[in-house]
Amino acid sequence: MTLLSKRLQAVYQMVDKDTRVADIGSDHAYLPVELIENDVCHFAIAGEVAKGPMSRSKEDVEKFGLSNNIDVRLGDGLAVIKADDQIDTVVIAGMGGILIQNILTRATEEQLSHVKTLVLQPNIGEPLVRHWLVENGFEIVDEDIVNEEHHVYEIIKAGRVDKTKPLTEAQFLMGPVLMTKKSPTxxxxxxxxxxxxxxxxxxxxxxxxxxxxxxxxxxxxxxxxxxxx
Structure with a gap:
């Protein structure tokens, strides 16, 4: 994995095989490129909210010859997803918890219609993200924590469920899975x-x-x- 930072490698590990992925705020489309190159998924959307980052992502996708597999789109949050894309996994990494929460709250039923899995990496405000998940029919199934360049990042993977289990305040704060793993980080x-x-x-x-x-x-x-x- 040459393109990915330690933080994005941890995000990459959370994506299930044979999924259709939307990477929101893709930043050079590095994550979709790695996912396609390593046969983890066969179709991905790289979503960007501004034209500059979108152009850079397009250039990188073309450079790797993956334009048929990765669709780079301009749009705000999950607005880049259409129902017929059949996206089942959404990745939002490298943003604050409030922004991630806002992006998910603004998503329409159509945009989330096929989504079964969310992989979220807030830079700060992790409890806000966990609250949104529990309140909106998602259960936290895995978490990871990595230290990169003097900053600690938490990665949260959640799956859609019929009934969510309540979390304690300590679990919202520290992460239900991270608390059980108790890694050195x-x-x-x-x-x-x-x-x-x-x-x-x-x-x-x-x-x-x-x-x-x-x-x-x-x-x-x-x-x-x-x-x-």
């Missing part, structure tokens, strides 16, 4: 967060105006993290 992330929360708590206690609600929330987070670690 996961432990390091939350140890660092724990230290940060302790410092923030000390600062809050010495502030001129005490924000009790914030202090209570911070104490709750500290309790969750300590229990899991």
């Amino acid at each position: 996961f432990v390091a992330k939350w140890q660092h967060k724990l230290n940060g929360y302790h410092k923030a708590l000390e600062n809050m206690k010495h502030a001129k105006e005490i924000d009790q609600a914030k202090i209570d929330l911070m104490n709750q987070y500290i309790k969750y993290i300590k229990e899991i670690l």
Whole structure:
């Protein structure tokens, strides 16, 4: 996998074989190119919201001779998907959790009609993404966490289900699958967060105006993290 960063390699690993994929905010179409080149899927859409990135993605797709397999389209979020594309897997990687949540919320029934799997990689705001999934008929089936260039990324894979299982606040915060895997990267992330929360708590206690609600929330987070670690 020469084109993909460590973060995108982790996303790549989450895509099931023989699927039809839409990569939203594709960035050079590197992920679709790797998926097609390695026979993971045979058709992909690379969606871009601006003309500049779309042109770059088109150039790369043509360079690899994959124009018949990868359709580069201009559009906002899932607007690049049509029902007859029969897209069953949507990837949204490298955006904030609020933006990912907004993109999914704005998606129409037609755009999501065939979608069975979502592979999401928020840069921040992971709990927001998990809340959206549970509230919209998706169950988290796998998660991964990678450290790349001093930033920790979480990848969330979810499948459509008839009835979702509720998550605890700790699971929304830390990830239900990540909590069970407890990888060294996961432990390091939350140890660092724990230290940060302790410092923030000390600062809050010495502030001129005490924000009790914030202090209570911070104490709750500290309790969750300590229990899991």
